[in-house]
Amino acid sequence: MTEFTAKLLSIIKSIPMGSVSTYGRIANLAGNPRAARQVSWVLRVYSEKLSLPWHRIINSRGRISLRKGQGFELQKALLEEEGIIVGHNGEIDLNKYLWNDNL
């Protein structure tokens, strides 16, 4: 994998429980604001093998990107287990849960 991908993995693994981050923000922290799509690719490929907290990643609109029947329910459940309030359509209050560590 590329150095950039390694950075993404490192950042993803550091998202604390009870918080969420977005594809774009992670790409930004890794040094490339426009690589949001790469983040989704990384999650799909490495989440299981590396036990990534993939469920803590949502889109810039503050909603779960996965479709119902294709992971949506699981992600919603995992987030709620961490105390995060998720609306019926996957809406999450970014002002309240967004991980702001360094930015």
Add this chain to the structure above:
DNA sequence: AACCTGACTTCGG
């Protein structure tokens, strides 16, 4: 090397 594929994002209507 060319072309396709996303769990994306931003912008305009």
Add this chain to the structure above:
DNA sequence: TCCGAAGCCAGGT
């Protein structure tokens, strides 16, 4: 708010 188009990125074929 919703929809489509365009931009962008690394990997896989």
